[in-house]
Amino acid sequence: MADGVDEVRLRRLLGGDHTAWLLDRVRRRLELGRPVTGAVTLTGASLEQRRAVERLLGRRAGTGTSLTVSLDDVDAVVRASGAAPDGLVAAVRVLLGEVSDRSVAEAEESAAWSAACAPLDGLAARRPELTTWRAWLDATGMVRRMASTPADATALVEALVRVLDALPSTGLPLGRLAAMATGDAHALDDGRPLSTLSLGAVRVLAGAAPAGHGSASERRAAWAAVGVHRDELSSSVLCVGLPGGTATAVARMVALAREAGEPCVLTLRQLGQDDLNLGVGVGPVRVCENPIVLACAADELGAECPPLVCLSGHPSAAALRLLTMSATGGAHLAYHGDFDWGGIRIANALRERFEWRPWRFDARAYRSALTSVTGGTLTGRPVDAAWDLDLRPALQQHGVHIQEELVLPDLMNDLAGRVHRSHVP
Known part of the structure; x- marks a missing residue:
């Protein structure tokens, strides 16, 4: 009393x-x-x-x-x-x-939530590309939706930072990434809190908005864009013209495809063999964004087609592994993609992993293409091209996007060697 x-x-x-x-x-x-x-x-x-x-x-x-x-x-x-x-x-x-005093209790709780989320601020400071994702977390209250208390949020955020610090990877299985970050191989399974928060960041790292449409294929593509695969069979890459070899069954399969002039689909499982040798060596390997380029190359050039790899949009874990194998073996990579903001983001992400030279994919090539083709209206959020700072201003000036399909004749000429050497990477 x-x-x-x-x-x-x-x-x-x-x-x-x-x-x-x-x-x-x-x-x-x-x-x-x-x-x-x-x-x-x-x-x-x-x-x-x-x-x-x-x-x-x-x-x-x-x-x-x-x-x-x-x-x-x-x-x-x-x-x-x-x-x-x-x-x-x-x-x-x-x-x-x-x-x-509720105000005191509320202030203490707010401080506890802020402390729990503080590592995310440090992460965004270290990696400015995640700033939009960090803002999205606050705007949606996503952390509080995934964790019921500040203590739960602290453990979740610490695991989240460990996951994102491991990205991008060079072909890490999703379960292994989860085990490394949390000790639980299922922590990144669909619907788990850590998976939901990580996916938003993964999408941003891949150049998209943090909130995707959530389909299984979209989630798989988002993880693949940062080098994480959900399984070794669903991740694949399309190629044509790789020499192949005789040391392994996969190398022999690639050699037979080259001999027949046919494209070849390689899974991440097939590319995981330690002794795999696809015979690329130190020669050039061209990389395109859209399958139509590779299909036309196979149709027109057949067995004479030089090594060509297709990303089919954002590169899959299998594509990243194939390009890593090629670059490690001394191959010179040359890239072409769509002249739009999405195409530039894909190329920027690739640039962070590999040294490559533009294959008719710079401001000069864009302006040249405008003289002979009619593209569509350019939309989306602008972004700088890491390999050519003149490309963004050129796209903004003309406001036209040009898909690879529109410049197929020039690309086919390059692959066939029917062009002046100044155009060939």
């Missing part, structure tokens, strides 16, 4: 049923961190409630349906009566028990 409080007298003054509303108003002010001063009003007061206030204050409480009481007057009465020398706040704490 508070020092000096006469609880018996205090309950006679304020402890009755007809003054309970008054104590409740004081309690709510204390919970909200508001001062216990000024007046409070009870609408629709009963006669008994009005008489109780009159007895408490020693004067008429007015007429009408509303009852207004000065908290300062009540404070003065309980002090003067000796029931609670420390005033109304002390009286309420004796009658109702300790009252927590």
